[in-house]
Amino acid sequence: MKTNEVLISGKHLTKVFGYGKHKTTAVDDVSFEFHKGEIISIVGESGSGKTTLAKMIMGLLKESSGSISYMGKPRQLKRHADRKKYWKHIQAIFQDPFSSFNQFYKVEKLLLDCIRLQGLKLSKEEQLQKMKEACSFVNLKYEELHNKYPFELSGGQMQRLMIARIFMLHPQLLIADEPTSMVDACSRSTILDMLLKLRDENGMTIIFITHDVGLAYYVSDTLYIMERGKVVESGPAEDVIIHPQHPYTRQLISDVPKVHEAWDLS
């Protein structure tokens, strides 16, 4: 599915929080090139700057220095209209499904907002049709859900609704920030399969952010390993896992618990 067409690229991205003595560099001189239809995993421990990098790509955080180009052109995010246009192409799923919903509104509103963002003028029936389609894609029943409040759903259901949202928007680029870390193991594999299905059907580029090397290897074409704000190693998933160059990568790989081996905790 991976093509050679570059969708989004970043050059020397840096993000610094605070100033003076309290300065922390969350992302330090990171460059990347993501292709159309590619699945990229950004792997690193907590605090390695992977979420900050993702938020910069999303356009939710302004980069301190460096630049991001989208479809070959430097992206423009100055005006609200520009950002709105950008977000038609770039969407995200966040880690915590419980805080991803506004608890004051019914589930239906989340899906109706997608139709609004796309600027589609649809009749009531067409809207209903679209929402039902999205729900059935993630194995949920629209009839059972639309009248419920988010706190009446389980974490897995919420996260699947977030995927239904992506299905309705079909963006070019999806940033999935640890989408499976707060749901149980069964939902985890269904959610991953849904994401892969989305890629296969829509040719979507997916940036997968995780701390789990095993998971990253399972889903992705390309791996980026991050440590303390820097990308220490990147390349095709096979290469990185089988021939790790950097000591940090080796450590991450050896830390993956294995079912059939005694686990060395020393």
Added chain:
Amino acid sequence: MNHSVRILLKSPKFMLGAVLLLLMIGVVMIYPLINRNDPLEMIALAYQPPDSKLLLGSDNFGRDLFLELIYGIRTSLQVGLIAGVFATAIGLVIGLASGYIGGMIDNLLTAVTNIFIVIPSFVILILISVSIDSRSSFVTAAIIGITSWPWTARAVRAQTSSLRNRDHVNIAKISGYSTPRIIMYEILPYIASYVVMAFVLQMASGILAEASISMLGLGPYNTISLGIIMNWALVFEAPVAGAWWAFIPAALSIAVITFSLYMMNTGMDEIFNPKIRS
């Protein structure tokens, strides 16, 4: 939203406060329609004790104190309401701006808020009142409101800056919501309960502030408020004359109004703050 209102109606504390307040509002709205006399009309001798005709006796000018009290409660409630609206609105706007925008603007607004917290607001209140020539009850209420917003601003700022980083706000952003819409639909509902509580408290403290400043003789002109009744009693030496009816009912009314508002606030606190509820 309807859900929390329904729980609120089941809280005995809230209901006690609300019923007391509504009762009082009812009386002060209806009684002037029945007794159409001017409260400032002198109809009896000075300091007549209460009897069947003058329910609370007369003051030093021989005016009907019960009628005065009714008008006084009405003014005091109005002043409290206006002061509460002013304080809550200013606090809300400054708190939201500073919490949501962050950065330099946050630092600046927090500094201003802290300055206002440090300076005793009652002193500012006195100074402004002295320097203004024509004080209506509205102007007094506005001054009280303008000097009592900092705590609301501080609390709203704290809540907003933690909500701003929640994922549902990010989802709203990448769904193309504009900033005013995000504040309206993603931030305000979460802090609404707190703002209502702050408003009730500020209304109570507004009534107290008006009473205090009127007792010093710096309150509104050309009107009757509970503080002004007490001021008259003080100036014309009602305590020396043994005319308890000239100041105790007014003081008691202030106590009952603030008590009912505080009860409503405590009731709401128990509902909206589950940690206390259990």
